[in-house]
Amino acid sequence: MNGYLTLLDIAGYVALLLWGVHMVQTGIQRAFGPRLRTILGVALGNRVYAFFAGLGVTAILQSSTATGLIVAGFAASGLVGLVPALGAMLGANVGTTLIVQILSFDIVRIAPVLVLVGVLMFRRGNATHVRDLGRVFIGLGLLLLGLHLLMSELQPYRDLPALKTALAALSGQPGLAIILSALLAWAAHSSVAVVVLTMSFSAQGLLPLDVAFALVLGANLGTAVNPLLEGSAKNDPQARRLPLGNLLTRAVGVVIGLALLRHVHPWMGELAGDNARAVANFHTIFNLVLAAVFLPLLTPYAALLRRWLPARPSADAGHPLYLDSAARSLPVVALGNAAREALRMADTLQAMLHHSRQALAKADRKRIAEARRLDDVLDRLNSAIKTYVASLEQDDMTAEDGQRADEILAFITNLEHAGDVIDKNLLNDIGKLNKRGLTFSPEGKRELDDMHGRLEVNLRLAASLFVTTDERAARLLAAEKETFRNLESRATQAHFERLRSGRVDTAETSALHLDVLRDLRRINSHLVASAAYPTRTGGAARPVEEDDEAEGRE
Structure with a gap:
């Protein structure tokens, strides 16, 4: 004994x-x-x-x-x-x-x-x-x-x-x-x-x-x-x-x-x-x-x-590249890995916006199909990052680590929501336009293309802000929400003016035009919420407005 x-x-x-x-x-x-x-x-x-x-x-x-x-x-x-x-x-x-x-x-x-x-x-x-x-x-x-x-x-x-x-x-x-x-x-x-x-x-x-x-x-x-x-x-x-x-x-x-x-x-x-x-x-x-x-x-x-050991291209774009399971016991390294994977999501969403913009301008069905494929990639990356961050031991994390984890989750969640708006709403509207052989007026096309371009710029700003967490950049991005509302309001008024003057072909085209304007504004709302609010509120993501959420449930 x-x-x-x-x-x-x-x-x-x-x-x-x-x-x-x-x-x-x-x-x-x-x-x-x-x-x-x-x-x-x-x-x-x-x-x-x-x-x-x-x-x-x-x-x-x-x-x-x-x-x-x-x-x-x-x-x-x-x-x-x-x-x-x-x-x-x-x-x-x-x-x-x-x-x-x-x-x-x-x-x-x-x-x-x-x-x-x-x-x-x-x-x-x-x-x-x-x-x-x-x-x-x-x-x-x-x-x-x-x-x-x-x-x-x-x-x-x-x-x-x-x-x-x-x-x-x-x-x-x-x-x-x-x-x-x-x-x-x-x-x-x-x-x-x-x-x-x-x-x-x-x-x-x-x-x-x-x-x-x-x-x-x-x-x-x-x-x-x-x-x-x-x-x-x-x-x-x-x-x-x-x-x-x-x-x-x-x-x-x-x-x-x-x-x-x-x-x-x-x-x-x-x-x-x-x-x-x-x-x-x-x-x-x-x-x-x-x-x-x-x-x-x-x-x-x-x-x-x-x-x-020669480098090989990744056969699966939705497969995470940086989520190293061996780093889970080291939150400072693991959160850096998750942040790098989150930036891959931003690049994927950027490509989706580019394809939807080209599909809207040239009635290209291949662009629509590619944008939908990228939304699947976005969903898989989002799920992998959430699971990885959730697996980190809370006892090993400092308050700063916890705040950074919240910022990462807010960023990827809003990017995934933005991708859903593109996939389920914007691409559907563009598909209807193409299927029925409809087209917008030159002025309407130019307005939508300008707003699309502004979205791409705002996404790059959100990704940069996610890395730097600079409050000045956060204020610039937050201001884009009001700017986009004004752009949508002016575009809607201009559209009604064209409708009254007979420069819009059909009421169906008019409805689709307004739907696309609404979709672009909702995408921008998610881009702002992805990085501007977490930076200004210390990691707590401010929700998208209730009207945006209601539109998302339609």
């Missing part, structure tokens, strides 16, 4: 350690995530700057996975080249070693102080970032306490014969140790946790240094597997280039490290003085050497990855 209780205690202390690592990472991501993402995007100019940017951001975030998701998003969208993206990942791998270096020192005495300070900041802090930093301090304290309790629990068993026999067998099989550690790091999504555990076991004399170093190699390999198996990288060859490149560099390093292991571990142990420091130093040196070897070779290496 005591043996089972001991195993339960050990499992609990390991869970405490893992939870401490998680709290540190999420706290930092909440406090600094958006700013670090911006800094990283600016710094990805060349491989050297990218290396140090990746190192610095990962040293703060303490998650090479988070850095990798940000960089992979930039690379997949073409905002950054593959060479600097690979350089940033080499830097990220070095950045994860810094907290291991800190934890290799005996600093457990400050753990209660860290927890106390963290709780005070979390409970008493008024600002959101103060509470987030409080979470970081609590996480660091729990991590240190977990390590201390784990080492205390393991100390009585260091001379156990059965344990020595098992570890001696593992010592003769470094390849098995690498596989075991890689599986643990893959399951935990953290090389830091596995290396820290290895360091704790080694400090108690439970692990020979050669086995500990093999476990470190496996931990570095395991965390590189996650991005390749999860999210959009599974299906998109272009998105797979960066995670595959990172995995292959680590695999090459592991193979070389395994070959040199028996020659390295004696002098590494003597140089460090104690086993914990030796493990931390080996972890750091491994990633530094890997960066030094691969950094000059990134240009031909990137060319090789492009040859292996």
Whole structure:
């Protein structure tokens, strides 16, 4: 019974350690995530700057996975080249070693102080970032306490014969140790946790240094597997280039490290003085050497990855390109992905407006069919984005994240409604006009074409406002609602004047003309509501007027 209780205690202390690592990472991501993402995007100019940017951001975030998701998003969208993206990942791998270096020192005495300070900041802090930093301090304290309790629990068993026999067998099989550690790091999504555990076991004399170093190699390999198996990288060859490149560099390093292991571990142990420091130093040196070897070779290496994984056009326009499921645990990255997908919806709606404008001008049935197909694309993208945003954990989101999520949902909902007006109303009216062989007067055509053109401009303004959230642009877009009402009113009056003077052929043409005017105004109302009101009201979308909603139910 005591043996089972001991195993339960050990499992609990390991869970405490893992939870401490998680709290540190999420706290930092909440406090600094958006700013670090911006800094990283600016710094990805060349491989050297990218290396140090990746190192610095990962040293703060303490998650090479988070850095990798940000960089992979930039690379997949073409905002950054593959060479600097690979350089940033080499830097990220070095950045994860810094907290291991800190934890290799005996600093457990400050753990209660860290927890106390963290709780005070979390409970008493008024600002959101103060509470987030409080979470970081609590996480660091729990991590240190977990390590201390784990080492205390393991100390009585260091001379156990059965344990020595098992570890001696593992010592003769470094390849098995690498596989075991890689599986643990893959399951935990953290090389830091596995290396820290290895360091704790080694400090108690439970692990020979050669086995500990093999476990470190496996931990570095395991965390590189996650991005390749999860999210959009599974299906998109272009998105797979960066995670595959990172995995292959680590695999090459592991193979070389395994070959040199028996020659390295004696002098590494003597140089460090104690086993914990030796493990931390080996972890750091491994990633530094890997960066030094691969950094000059990134240009031909990137060319090789492009040859292996050529870009392919998306066969399905309604299939989302940026909704990476692996980023759901990082709201700052996930919301950026959702925003990029939302801009695809804006481009799709822009194409629908162009086709409806041409169909109205030239009686082109093919344009009508293409616009209807694009409405199906719009509906599928809208559904995918809503599902993705709704799947994000609310507990991991800051108030700013929640506001941005509301803005994204308001934007895509109104774009989808605008597409429905085009599909179910405007295209039907144009189809009736063409089917019955009717035509508008030259003046009426010119008015409708001008309003159509103004809609396209307003859609571009709404998309820009969605990205910038600039209040001046919001006021300009909001003013377009009244402008469009005036345009519709003047066009209607002018139409009645032409009707009274006999310049309109039939009453049927007159009814269709008024219907098209109403449809264009309703589309504009949704464009204004998509971005102008959320920006001015802090994320809460103002509804379209009741008369517009009533028209939509006809």
